[in-house]
Amino acid sequence: MRLSLPPLLGARRPPALVVCVLLSLCALLVGAVIHDETGTGGFLVGLGLATLPLPFVVLAARWLRTVAPWGWRSWLFAFGWGACVATLIALTANGLLVAWLTGEPARLAPSKPDTLELTVIAPMVEETAKAGALLVLWLRGTPRGNGVLFGLAVAGCAAAGFAFTENILYLGNAFAQDERLGVSGLWNSATVVTFVVRMLLAPFAHPLFSGLAGLGFGLAVVLGPRLGRWRLALPLVGLGLAMALHSLWNASTSLSFFRFSAVYLLLMIPVLAALCWVAVTVRRRELRLLRRTLNHYVAAGWLAPGEPSALGSPGGRARARRAARRARGAAGARALGDYQRAATELAGLRGEATRGRVPRDFAERERALLHTLWKQREFASATTLATARENAGAREAHRR
Known part of the structure; x- marks a missing residue:
């Protein structure tokens, strides 16, 4: 937002x-x-x-x-x-x-x-x-x-x-x-x-x-x-x-040790747990929104089928960055990181517009983000999909 x-x-x-x-x-x-x-x-x-x-x-x-x-x-x-x-x-x-x-x-x-x-x-x-x-x-x-x-x-x-x-x-x-x-x-x-x-x-x-x-x-x-x-x-x-x-x-x-412990256990810990719950819940919701919103760009040809799921998976993103570093070193990891950030920001931008809050510079920002995706797509898209397929294959083999 x-x-x-x-x-x-x-x-x-x-x-x-x-x-x-x-x-x-x-x-x-x-x-x-x-x-x-x-x-x-x-x-x-x-x-x-x-x-x-x-x-x-x-x-x-x-x-x-x-x-x-x-x-x-x-x-x-x-x-x-x-x-x-x-x-x-x-x-x-x-x-x-x-x-x-x-x-x-x-x-x-x-x-x-x-x-x-x-x-x-x-x-x-x-x-x-x-x-x-x-x-x-x-x-x-x-x-x-x-x-x-x-x-x-x-x-x-x-x-x-x-x-x-x-x-x-x-x-x-x-x-x-x-x-x-x-x-x-x-x-x-x-x-x-x-x-x-x-x-x-x-x-x-x-x-x-x-x-x-x-x-x-x-x-x-x-x-x-x-x-x-x-x-x-x-x-x-x-x-x-x-x-x-x-x-x-x-x-x-x-205060005494007993009263201090009461404040710690009955106030501090519950408030901390509540804030952690908020962070985890919001993060999960945003990841679901990211996967759903990026499907619009699959239909338009900017992303390949299967990429939204991989880009909406924290583990999949990390594995893709590691694979990019192995393939092309630090430059590859930076390229993939730029690709992931652009896709994430693009999903947030599109989701904002879908909810009726269209920024004044929506078209300009969308073009800039799509340009970033286009520049890195040849390497980053292939790496993202390859690591997603490898992970899916490993899970299937593990289940067998």
Whole structure:
């Protein structure tokens, strides 16, 4: 689905180099602050441990990209926004608000945060800062595909970036504390306790909070034509729910073990399961829509019979890319990836028009996507069909 832009927001986009420079500056500032708090040893330990969840972030992004044909630049921007910009905003705004309300300055991870900061200021500032990535990409108007998946994916990437930087800080501070106290055993180590809580018990906390805001943005895209101006309330409702859940989670960390466990099991886990169910359900529906819509282009001769099924199968797409890489190396994999992305975006474009929401530039975009298919068809179509036939033959042989 195309994310519509008001005319005022259709300005020229900043070059990628400018965006990279700005994100890098934010990263340097945040890194300097964290290094000042943790020291070199704590910074390096925190950085090493904080990278452990990143492969799961990459896998989640790949899983969503099956039906969300957005380039890696969008994903990297969202992660960089969370890791650099949102943390810098949190660092600055938390300190200013605490100083204004209490007269005492605060750091990004104060050693003795008070109840006001934990349950009110931090959730409001951090969730608003992370949601900035959603707002930027939404106003930019370039991502296409299902709005709900777009919201969940961007929010999750931004939250993962924020959690990455925050983990460096908290784990680095814990390691520095252990060094100061001369702690050597595992049972008394603040580093071990922090690692278990942040990396094993609740590594999904920030993506969960931001996922609620992302869902609000996504529903605003999907339901926008029906709700009119009221659609703008949905992102605000999602952001408010994200703040509320974040506040409850922060407050629960100061409760007894029994009450903390109750919040974790009766609130956090069910909300996480609900968001996962939404993502899986929407993804399945979009794959069915993709296969059905691409059949129109089979009838017109742009795709061969059997291709819609292969292009609508995540496993089939992955096998085709591997086959293309074996046949022609990285260039073959890129060609097949372009073919798959063009077909996916074409299905979304056609599905949007079928539902009565025809973009103003429909004909221009359709021609561009069909041109991409035509350029790569000789190699990509043959590879897609060949791997689909091989997989079908292997399944038949297995059944026998």
